[in-house]
Amino acid sequence: MKAGHYIDFLAKDLAPQPKPPLALYFLAALVLLFIESLIVIGLGLGMRPDYFAAITSFPTMMKQITTLGLGVGVLTLIPLYFYPETGRTGVLWRIGLIAAAMAGMWLSAFAKVEPGNLGSAIMGETYLRCMSVVVLMSLPVLIVLLLGLRQGAVTRPSKTGFLTGLGVGGLAAFGYAFSCAEDNPLFYATWYSIAMLLPAVIGALIAPRILRY
């Protein structure tokens, strides 16, 4: 078809477009995550009984702060990727800050642990549960957000998928931490990091398909 003809046709397709409701997808994602947390904690694993006592200790507090910080820090930048020309968003600084805090917690615990206990301190007892719950909570939320971004014109789909997965993983880990009684940074800085990276990797893999246009 001649380009001129084609353009004539497109020009007749000029219906006003309502702005796609990305905010609604975000709202739905947060509600979904909240419901999942209620299910996991209310019906499943239960909140740890000593939560309010434990949270006053610095390492435990940092477990909540780093996960929430990562989730909020990354997810608040995600709407920018809806627009095709979005370049640098400063997201790496935010991730780097959280990673540095995690690494600092890990190293300070590493300095204190007795050499014979290092292995068991890292492995803890619940790493499989931690990873699987965080990943399972993350996936539906991740998909809701990617479907919202699909209404836009994402030009860096893998990166956007990775970041969305990371942010969602952060919030899911924050929710899971209410039930998780493992407070040693050697454990949580290791396994929470992995648990949050898994949805990120999944996001990077599936986003190019979902966000393609």
Added chain:
Amino acid sequence: MERDEKPNDEAVLARQFQSGLDGNQNDYRQFLETVSKIIRGIVNARAGGLSLEDREDIVQDVIFSIHSKRHTWRRDHPVKPWLNAIARYKIIDRLRQLGRGSFVDVDDYRENLPAEEADTTVHLDVETLVGMLSGKAQQVVQLIGLEGLTIAETAARLDMKENAVRVNFHRGLERLRLLSNQAPEEGER
């Protein structure tokens, strides 16, 4: 025409795009024509080895993406970076499909000026292509595209909701583009 009023100027493009989004078909057509010249120049420069059909197909694909993602342009933002981003994404995507990804130098786009209008090959005439559509989409494209009815008139004629007319028209256009690229090259030259 003034020196600072070249058709590919940011201000001119932004004005036409904005007015097009507000419903002015003429401005929108001019906007897309200028953009397709720019895109054609980029594609010719970056993928000159491809056949004319392939190159024109990429140009139309980019134009269609620009059209269907027009709601992601924020009016208080410059239009050229927006165009560049979509064009770059689509061109790289298409060249990668064709196994030519390495031919794209993504940093060059900004510098490109409109190329001379390429000789756009007609695979089949538009009426024939529209005839190859089916169902509601065909009726809608026929009435709006070829007979020049408005959305409202088409809706009344076909006893459809205006929104359904829009959806079918949009779908028909996408299908039309695919058809025109797949169609056997009869009627050419």
